[in-house]
Amino acid sequence: MSFITRGFSGRSRDRDPRLPPGQTLVDDWPVLSAGATPRIDTEEWSFRIVDETGAKHEWNWDELLALGVEDLTLDIHCVTHWTKLDMPWRGVSLDKLFEDVESQHDYVMAHSYGGYTTNLALEDLLDGKAWIATEADGEPLSPEHGGPARLLVPHLYFWKSAKWIRGLVMQPRDDPGFWEQNGYHLHGDPWLEERYW
Amino acid sequence: MRVADRLAAHRTGWHVGEVVAAAMETPLSRRIELEVPTWPGNEAGAHLDIRLTAPDGYQASRAYSLASSGPGTHVTLVVDRMEYGEVSPFLVDELAVGDRIELHGPLGAFFIWRPPMTGTAPAAPMPVQLIGAGSGVVPLFAMVDAHAHAGDATEFRLLYSVRDPEHVFFRAELEAAARDCPGPLRLDLLYTRQGPEGWPAPIGRITRERLAELAIPPADDPTIFLCGPTPFVEMVAMWLVELGHAPERIRAERFGGAA
Numbered sequence: 288m289s290f291i292t293r294g295f296s297g298r299s300r301d302r303d304p305r306l307p308p309g310q311t312l313v314d315d316w317p318v319l320s321a322g323a324t325p326r327i328d329t330e331e332w333s334f335r336i337v338d339e340t341g342a343k344h345e346w347n348w349d350e351l352l353a354l355g356v357e358d359l360t361l362d363i364h365c366v367t368h369w370t371k372l373d374m375p376w377r378g379v380s381l382d383k384l385f386e387d388v389e390s391q392h393d394y395v396m397a398h399s400y401g402g403y404t405t406n407l408a409l410e411d412l413l414d415g416k417a418w419i420a421t422e423a424d425g426e427p428l429s430p431e432h433g434g435p436a437r438l439l440v441p442h443l444y445f446w447k448s449a450k451w452i453r454g455l456v457m458q459p460r461d462d463p464g465f466w467e468q469n470g471y472h473l474h475g476d477p478w479l480e481e482r483y484w
Numbered sequence: 485m486r487v488a489d490r491l492a493a494h495r496t497g498w499h500v501g502e503v504v505a506a507a508m509e510t511p512l513s514r515r516i517e518l519e520v521p522t523w524p525g526n527e528a529g530a531h532l533d534i535r536l537t538a539p540d541g542y543q544a545s546r547a548y549s550l551a552s553s554g555p556g557t558h559v560t561l562v563v564d565r566m567e568y569g570e571v572s573p574f575l576v577d578e579l580a581v582g583d584r585i586e587l588h589g590p591l592g593a594f595f596i597w598r599p600p601m602t603g604t605a606p607a608a609p610m611p612v613q614l615i616g617a618g619s620g621v622v623p624l625f626a627m628v629d630a631h632a633h634a635g636d637a638t639e640f641r642l643l644y645s646v647r648d649p650e651h652v653f654f655r656a657e658l659e660a661a662a663r664d665c666p667g668p669l670r671l672d673l674l675y676t677r678q679g680p681e682g683w684p685a686p687i688g689r690i691t692r693e694r695l696a697e698l699a700i701p702p703a704d705d706p707t708i709f710l711c712g713p714t715p716f717v718e719m720v721a722m723w724l725v726e727l728g729h730a731p732e733r734i735r736a737e738r739f740g741g742a743a
Contacts, residue, residue, distance in 0.1 A: 289543070292536040292585055294578045297544055298570040309535070309545045311570070318714045318738045321594055323721035323731040368533070368545050401731060431718050469593040470496065483496050483591060 303372065305362055307477035310370040316424075317369055318431050321465070325401035325451050329435045334419060335454040338390045346384070348435070351419060354383045359418065361441040363448070364477040375425060378418030378439050385413060392457040396464060397438055400451040405464035406473065407440065407447060412455075416442060419452060444475040444482070495524045499587045501559060503579055509562050510651045513619060514576045515551075518559040520587060525555035528630035529596040529623045529709065532559075532589030536571060546571045549623040549711075549737075550590065551654070553630045559587075562653055564619040595709065595737050597627040599634035610707050611639035613700045615720055617690075617712030618646065623737065624711055625654045628661055628669060635666040639706075642671050643698050645690050645716070648678040672698045690716075692723045702728035707735070714738040 306312060329348040336344045346354070359376040395412065397405050411417065420439035421428060428434030433450025440447045446466045467473050472481040501518035509515040526532075530553070535545045552560040565576040579585070597612060612631075614624040621644050631640050646652050652673065662671040676689050686694075700706040708724060710717055717738045725731055 289535070289537050289586060290584070291539050292574075293583050294580075295536040295538055295544075295574050297536070297538040297542045302542065309543065311544060311546075315740070317740055318718070320736065320738065322736050323725050323734045324718060325731070326722075367547050431714065466594075470591060483588075 305372055306370055307364055308480050309368060309482075310364055310477065311368055313369040313371055316371060316432065317365065317367070319365060319367060319446065320431070320450065321403065322401065324430045325399075326430050327400050327435060327451060332435050334384075334436065334452060336384060336388050336395075337454060337456045338388060339392055339457050339459070344384070344388055351379055351436070352421070354379050356421065357418065359439075361439075363441050363445050366444040366446055366471060366475070366482050370477075374423065376418070376420050376439060377422035378420035378436075380415065381412045381417045381419065382415065384419065388457075390457045392459050394458045394461045395455040396458050396462065397449040397452060398454050398456060399449050400453050403449060403451070403465050405438075405447050405449050406458070406461055406467055407443075408461060408474075411440060411443060411447075411474075416440065420448075442476070444471075444477050446471060447475050496589060496591060497522070497524075499523055499589070500584050501587050503581050503583045503585070504558075506579065506581060509653055512576075512651070513562055513564045513653065516561045516563060516575065516579065518561070518585075518587070520557050520559050523557045523559055523587075524590070525557075526550055526553055526559075526590035527593075527596045527598060528553035528626040530590040530592045530626075531623070532587050532591055534571065534575070535586040535588065536574065537586070544571050545588075547591070549626070551622050551625050551629075553626045554633070562619065562622050595623060595711075595735050597630065597707075597709065599630060599636050600638065611700050611704050612641070613706040613708045614640070614642040615695075615699070615708065615710045615712075616642070616644050617716040618651075619653065620712030620716070620737070620739070621646075621653050622711075624709060625658070627709065628658065631667045631669065632661045632665040637667060639700065639704075640667060640669045641698075641700055642669065643674060643690075643695075644672070645674045645676060645712070647676050649675070649680045674698075690720065692726070695720065695723050696727050699724070699727075702730075705730075705733065708733055709735050711737040713740045 362372045364370045418439040438449040438452045499520045499522045501520040504519045505517040531549045563575045566572045616624045
């Protein structure tokens, strides 16, 4: 149904093929959050995965880092239409965190300090697709960007990369998290423009 | 709004809007009125995406807060001109009455204020503190306007940080709402660079002390809607929590990068 907007020419003619549809390249790093920014010290921080039996796999800050931190270069895409390309990140692969987890469930609810939640399918988290990120742009993650640690799932819109990550709870169905209950898509693939339901 | 209208307001889709009026709101921003025949109405605080298409198929999309709310098909935006922007200079300088643009919305179900239901036994109304900086006042104005039209008794305060008098958005409507509105509204303007002649309050950026003095106190448990540039929102949200407001009572929208 698109039509030409009278008088609009746009700025950039050579569109980077790494930009998904409807996205615009930014150099700065905008912040998208729904409320106040929680401030959590790494001394108090912990991360857990809870399975359907209620069993917890838990790591404190040092235990997380001891699993091995990877250097990454990634593109990130926000549902509010901005994309950052070639961004340096450091984080621990979720494959390592899930090594000893047994579950029949195919979905997780990610929970954050401050109460934010987002739903994800296990297949979007494993096989080198997702990390617990601790650094970006060569610096420890700042609180407004989700520090000390956030989920990093770069192939989905960035609201799925939950800030201030605290844990993952296995769930049998793809029940919606916070933004998903408030109008965002259950899955959020930027290449399919899965922005809203 | 009737329940059916409220539900309809959640129905997001693509629409075509025609510009029916446009005028500079301030030296850097323009108020754009659109008639959108298929618009399902929207709640106060919602936003939409605008998509522009160039002759060669190139497209650019941006999100804008709505200054209007309710069940009608009339949609109001106020767009700030970003100096190096791609879409906002087009909307402010080029878009003309009679032009049509593509819209997607309404969007957002969290940064939303709904008038208390009428005809039911009301719970004690939650006071509402709105805090905005610059063009961040747009969705807050939609809430002020919805509150004024609902004529409900909820206590409303708007704390609006703006550089100087000529950059105030919705000046006439805000002053009228504060003066005549059946629902109570207190308007606190905080000028950061220059105030009007003889302005009694200090000029300058918001401080924790000013915030404590002007905002509804934590003991009254206000719902707080906070919108502005990221550094402003980050700082004010942190102070609100330090002053004793519960983090879950603060709803925020940010624009731009972190400082």
